[in-house]
Amino acid sequence: MITETLSSPGIESRHSMTRVFLKWGALAVLVAAALYLILALYAQREFVFAMLFLVLTASAVAVFVSKKLYAHRYIFPAIAGMGLFVIFPLMYTVGIGFTNYSASNLLSFQQVQENLLSRTYQSEAVRYDYQLFKTEEGYVFWLEGEHQNLTSTPVNLENGERSAPVLPVSGTPQGEPLSIREIIQLRGELSELTLITEDGRELSQASLRSFAAIHPQFTLHDNGSLTNNQTGVTYFPDQETGFYRDGDGNALSPGWTVNIGWDNYLKVVSDPSIRGPFFEIFVWTLSFAVATVIFTLALGLLLANLLQWDQIRGKGFYRTMLILPYAVPAFISILVFKGLFNQNFGEINLVLEGLFGIQPNWFSDPALARTMILIVNTWLGYPYMMLLCMGLLQAIPRDLYEASAMDGAGPVNNLFNITLPLIIKPLMPLLIASFAFNFNNFVLIALLTGGAPDIIGASTPAGTTDLLVSYTYRIAFQDSGQNFGLAAAIATAIFLVVGALSLINLKLSKIKV
Amino acid sequence: MAMVEPRSTKYRVLASHLGMLAFIAIILFPLLMVISISFRSGNFAAGSLLPENPSLEHWYLALGIPYTGEDGVTTQPPFPVLLWLWNSIKIAVVSAVLILALSTTSAYAFARMRFAGKGFVLKSMLIFQMFPPVLSLVALYALFDQIGNHVSWLGLNTHGAVIVASLGGMALHIWTIKGYFDSIDRSLEEAAIVDGATTWQAFRYILLPLSVPILVVVFILAFIMTIMEYPMASVLLVDTDKLTLAVGAQQYLYEQNYLWGDFAAAAVLSGLPITVIFLYCQKWIVGGLTAGGVKG
Numbered sequence: 001m002i003t004e005t006l007s008s009p010g011i012e013s014r015h016s017m018t019r020v021f022l023k024w025g026a027l028a029v030l031v032a033a034a035l036y037l038i039l040a041l042y043a044q045r046e047f048v049f050a051m052l053f054l055v056l057t058a059s060a061v062a063v064f065v066s067k068k069l070y071a072h073r074y075i076f077p078a079i080a081g082m083g084l085f086v087i088f089p090l091m092y093t094v095g096i097g098f099t100n101y102s103a104s105n106l107l108s109f110q111q112v113q114e115n116l117l118s119r120t121y122q123s124e125a126v127r128y129d130y131q132l133f134k135t136e137e138g139y140v141f142w143l144e145g146e147h148q149n150l151t152s153t154p155v156n157l158e159n160g161e162r163s164a165p166v167l168p169v170s171g172t173p174q175g176e177p178l179s180i181r182e183i184i185q186l187r188g189e190l191s192e193l194t195l196i197t198e199d200g201r202e203l204s205q206a207s208l209r210s211f212a213a214i215h216p217q218f219t220l221h222d223n224g225s226l227t228n229n230q231t232g233v234t235y236f237p238d239q240e241t242g243f244y245r246d247g248d249g250n251a252l253s254p255g256w257t258v259n260i261g262w263d264n265y266l267k268v269v270s271d272p273s274i275r276g277p278f279f280e281i282f283v284w285t286l287s288f289a290v291a292t293v294i295f296t297l298a299l300g301l302l303l304a305n306l307l308q309w310d311q312i313r314g315k316g317f318y319r320t321m322l323i324l325p326y327a328v329p330a331f332i333s334i335l336v337f338k339g340l341f342n343q344n345f346g347e348i349n350l351v352l353e354g355l356f357g358i359q360p361n362w363f364s365d366p367a368l369a370r371t372m373i374l375i376v377n378t379w380l381g382y383p384y385m386m387l388l389c390m391g392l393l394q395a396i397p398r399d400l401y402e403a404s405a406m407d408g409a410g411p412v413n414n415l416f417n418i419t420l421p422l423i424i425k426p427l428m429p430l431l432i433a434s435f436a437f438n439f440n441n442f443v444l445i446a447l448l449t450g451g452a453p454d455i456i457g458a459s460t461p462a463g464t465t466d467l468l469v470s471y472t473y474r475i476a477f478q479d480s481g482q483n484f485g486l487a488a489a490i491a492t493a494i495f496l497v498v499g500a501l502s503l504i505n506l507k508l509s510k511i512k513v
Numbered sequence: 514m515a516m517v518e519p520r521s522t523k524y525r526v527l528a529s530h531l532g533m534l535a536f537i538a539i540i541l542f543p544l545l546m547v548i549s550i551s552f553r554s555g556n557f558a559a560g561s562l563l564p565e566n567p568s569l570e571h572w573y574l575a576l577g578i579p580y581t582g583e584d585g586v587t588t589q590p591p592f593p594v595l596l597w598l599w600n601s602i603k604i605a606v607v608s609a610v611l612i613l614a615l616s617t618t619s620a621y622a623f624a625r626m627r628f629a630g631k632g633f634v635l636k637s638m639l640i641f642q643m644f645p646p647v648l649s650l651v652a653l654y655a656l657f658d659q660i661g662n663h664v665s666w667l668g669l670n671t672h673g674a675v676i677v678a679s680l681g682g683m684a685l686h687i688w689t690i691k692g693y694f695d696s697i698d699r700s701l702e703e704a705a706i707v708d709g710a711t712t713w714q715a716f717r718y719i720l721l722p723l724s725v726p727i728l729v730v731v732f733i734l735a736f737i738m739t740i741m742e743y744p745m746a747s748v749l750l751v752d753t754d755k756l757t758l759a760v761g762a763q764q765y766l767y768e769q770n771y772l773w774g775d776f777a778a779a780a781v782l783s784g785l786p787i788t789v790i791f792l793y794c795q796k797w798i799v800g801g802l803t804a805g806g807v808k809g
Contacts, residue, residue, distance in 0.1 A: 085653070093648065329788070
């Protein structure tokens with residue numbers, strides 16, 4: 001195939017001309033699209049994201065233009081993908097951990113200000129009762145005020161006209177006004193309508209029978225403070241907490257996101273309603289991960305030893321049956337267990353009831369819930385350990401066992417004096433990886449218990465079976481307060497744990513690159 | 514064969530067989546139970562492992578066909594299981610193709626080329642691969658929210674977002690393919706380059722055809738991992754008809770709407786193909802999985 005492409009130089013060069021055009025054309029289109037995105041983000045004051053895409057685009061152009069960076073062209077898409085979806089979110093999360101980003105402080109300062117300044121209220125003083133007349137050119141409004149009456153030009157409500165001027169008028173209206181029922185039918189259109197008086201004042205519908213003047217709710221002063229025109233209270237921006245506050249400290253909603261330094265971390269340490277649950281969850285997370293590794297390893301090693309034994313027949317059958325839990329998608333088997341462990345209808349309780357007459361409360365008793373989680377996770381995880389151990393056992397020289405048998409050693413002696421010492425070194429990095437995986441085993445908790453039963457007295461959602469990662473997930477996504485800042489701070493702490501584990505792992509496994 | 518045989522060996526072999534069979538019986542109990550439950554009528558019926566009066570009602574519902582019981586009451590399928598399965602397969606196939614294409618090209622560069630920062634990048638990929646995406650969900654959510662404002666098919670609640678987000682997990686596959694490339698003798702490619710082939714041609718026409726087995730393995734691995742991905746899909750997807758199976762399946766078991774029988778049929782229906790694929794390919798998959806330590 002290579003000789004084919006190389007045989008005719010004329011065609012080759014014409015091909016390469018087209019290819020050069022294609023290449024530069026594609027690059028130009030991509031850069032244009034990227035620049036549009038960057039400018040749009042910049043215009044919306046999303047500086048972090050604008051910066052992110054600027055860096056990405058710039059490095060893409062550099063890699064694809066420079067001859068020196070030829071090798072990097074091959075790795076660029078993958079590295080960019082990891083940068084965008086792994087490393088950037090990680091750094092962004094660490095950043096959020098130092099802010100008060102949450103449901104109450106979601107917007108930026110500018111967005112909050114724009115939001116407040118766009119608010120309006122209807123005047124109590126300037127009110128007009130109105131009647132609506134249908135003419136051939138459209139609807140005509142007749143407004144009756146205390147001092148004067150106003151009438152509008154015909155408005156084509158059905159065709160989407162949403163504003164009309166009104167002028168002072170004397171006398172009484174002609175014709176039959178629309179009935180209240182007909183006005184109700186038009187209420188959608190009427191609620192969006194603005195009537196504008198001669199002096200530029202805007203009127204909007206206040207009730208089915210009246211229109212009232214609209215006033216902006218807030219006035220912005222040069223010193224940055226806002227005055228509520230309705231109540232006369234003045235609010236000052238508080239950049240420490242991200243709220244507009246009046247003299248008494250009352251805050252205006254919504255607030256904006258501000259940097260609050262280490263407050264989220266301090267909260268975890270000092271606020272008893274967070275510290276207690278956090279500590280309990282941390283201990284449980286550690287014991288869960290350690291127990292899982294021990295249980296799955298013990299079971300996996302035992303089964304691997306049996307499967308390696310020469311005397312055992314039917315190894316293929318046993319092997320297939322034993323790895324079955326690993327082959328079934330975890331999200332299905334976890335849900336199957338959730339159903340089987342159900343207190344009233346679950347088959348496990350039916351069996352226990354029949355055998356021992358007990359009906360344990362798997363989901364509402366903390367100790368039982370934790371036991372259930374360990375049982376399910378051992379079921380899910382032992383085949384992996386078994387497969388690992390089978391691979392490692394094959395590397396142990398058989399004559400070691402011959403020799404020990406000559407000396408009269410039993411299986412237990414063999415295990416602790418030959419097998420374990422020989423496999424523990426290659427196994428260690430994999431055990432650490434397994435520990436790290438289970439430390440963050442979100443899917444198991446989310447699908448099986450969802451963290452329940454809850455810890456009493458916690459100010460954030462926290463359950464006795466929550467792992468740290470499901471705890472952060474619940475703080476961020478399942479709590480009404482959506483305290484992203486606190487969740488990100490806890491996530492950052494987990495990042496440190498995971499990072500340390502993976503560094504140790506890298507050292508232990510002595511990977512050559 | 515061992516030369517030294519203790520006298521008790523026979524009993525120990527027997528005990529091992531019995532022990533393993535008993536263990537397998539316990540291990541398979543949940544799986545057999547769920548198959549049995551899928552054939553029971555009603556969502557709360559208890560019974561033995563072999564259903565006394567088998568009914569196909571849950572299977573009709575799982576396949577999206579309304580079921581009319583003997584009492585004449587017609588039940589509508591509670592959830593679009595087949596649509597979820599289709600969504601999952603669609604997302605998994607597209608992202609597996611993308612992952613395969615991108616990780617193969619980068620693995621080639623890592624295996625065959627010399628460039629600045631190669632060792633550093635490879636090692637950092639191993640480290641970052643251990644960080645679970647569920648911890649940066651807030652950031653990922655914000656990222657896709659922003660992208661979605663400008664590129665609608667990549668925003669929140671789109672399959673595009675889930676596909677693109679799955680590209681973050683490529684490090685493992687790059688390592689797997691790189692390991693395979695390292696094991697292939699490079700003299701063939703060098704000869705082709707001496708004869709005037711470009712690096713790309715040497716890669717495309719010589720190395721790739723030799724690496725088909727590992728490409729198949731990586732494709733299947735990426736496919737299964739995307740099918741089973743739960744945290745990102747659960748945050749990025751909202752509408753019922755957009756959900757993947759992994760996110761949708763749990764809706765059967767809500768406390769207030771507990772559809773145990775319907776779930777059983779849906780679980781068997783959707784879990785069986787994946788289980789069969791896994792068992793069929795286990796010889797190749799296990800090597801890749803155990804090297805990286807992905808599943809618990």
